[in-house]
Amino acid sequence: MSNTPQPAPVVSEHIELKARNVSFGWEKTPLHWIPGDPFTGHTINVLHLLLPAGERWFVHVYKQVLPYIRDERLREDVIGFIGQEATHSAAHDDVLPHLKALGLDPTPYTAQVDWLFEKLLGDRTLPPGRARQWWLMERVATIAAIEHYTAFLGDWILNADALDERGADAVMLDLLRWHGAEEVEHRSVAFDLFMHVDGSYRRRARTWATAFAALLFLWQRGARFFMENDPSLLDGKATVGAFLRAGRQGTLPTAGAMARSIPRYLSRTYHPSQEGSTAQAVAYLASSPGANGGR
Ligand SMILES: [Fe+2]
Numbered sequence: 001m002s003n004t005p006q007p008a009p010v011v012s013e014h015i016e017l018k019a020r021n022v023s024f025g026w027e028k029t030p031l032h033w034i035p036g037d038p039f040t041g042h043t044i045n046v047l048h049l050l051l052p053a054g055e056r057w058f059v060h061v062y063k064q065v066l067p068y069i070r071d072e073r074l075r076e077d078v079i080g081f082i083g084q085e086a087t088h089s090a091a092h093d094d095v096l097p098h099l100k101a102l103g104l105d106p107t108p109y110t111a112q113v114d115w116l117f118e119k120l121l122g123d124r125t126l127p128p129g130r131a132r133q134w135w136l137m138e139r140v141a142t143i144a145a146i147e148h149y150t151a152f153l154g155d156w157i158l159n160a161d162a163l164d165e166r167g168a169d170a171v172m173l174d175l176l177r178w179h180g181a182e183e184v185e186h187r188s189v190a191f192d193l194f195m196h197v198d199g200s201y202r203r204r205a206r207t208w209a210t211a212f213a214a215l216l217f218l219w220q221r222g223a224r225f226f227m228e229n230d231p232s233l234l235d236g237k238a239t240v241g242a243f244l245r246a247g248r249q250g251t252l253p254t255a256g257a258m259a260r261s262i263p264r265y266l267s268r269t270y271h272p273s274q275e276g277s278t279a280q281a282v283a284y285l286a287s288s289p290g291a292n293g294g295r
């Protein structure tokens with residue numbers, strides 16, 4: 001028997017995952033939905049640029065993996081995950097026409113993100129066999145790495161009381177917290193799937209490095225794009241100083257918390273259930289206006 005430590009869930013809870021019918025009305029949400037703080041709002045708005053194409057891509061890849069799943073419960077989890085991610089993608093996509101109506105056309109950026117996910121990370125014309133299998137496993141591992149960060153951000157937004165204290169728009173907060181809560185709820189699925197179909201530590205570490213670098217690059221570029229194209233700002237800039245300041249104020253995650261999340265994912269005993277609280281996520285989902293028919 002091997003002495004290598006194995007990833008294991010910390011709790012034996014299992015939740016049946018389902019997509020919820022959500023409804024968010026954007027008519028009253030202002031461009032600067034955190035009053036007086038366009039930088040923080042736009043940094044969070046980058047989610048609306050990345051997630052529609054990114055989560056569509058998750059769904060596309062996972063539909064190809066379904067035939068390789070030999071565990072019935074995991075298959076059910078993956079099907080639930082696909083339903084939730086498809087809903088997330090559509091909900092963030094719905095924010096974009098509102099931003100455009102407020103004078104901030106996101107199309108130049110989203111066109112590049114679409115190319116990234118559909119072409120660069122899409123199905124390459126590979127012959128059936130090892131090369132095609134390799135590319136599928138690379139993408140499954142990449143999704144597991146990205147889901148480490150969606151769970152991190154989900155846990156963060158559920159606890160970001162500073163956004164309420166700053167008077168952030170209630171509908172935007174509800175979208176972010178509904179999504180964040182579902183990310184916490186399904187945080188183990190992508191990792192469990194990767195371990196089930198492949199599980200190579202070298203692949204996990206390699207795809208983490210690529211995903212982390214790509215996320216940092218896309219995020220700072222997206223924040224700069226919004227700040228520079230915001231029609232109400234004369235000299236809008238996204239700076240590292242502003243990011244660190246927002247972290248200290250609790251309106252964005254801190255650089256320290258992001259740095260500490262790295263060795264956790266790379267630990268050989270990592271399992272996503274060690275992060276976040278399912279009970280907190282489920283409680284939010286029960287009370288979310290948007291996830292309960294927009295009441
Ligand atoms: Fe999602």
Ligand SMILES: [Fe+2]
Binds near residue numbers: 085147150182186
């Ligand atoms: Fe997710």
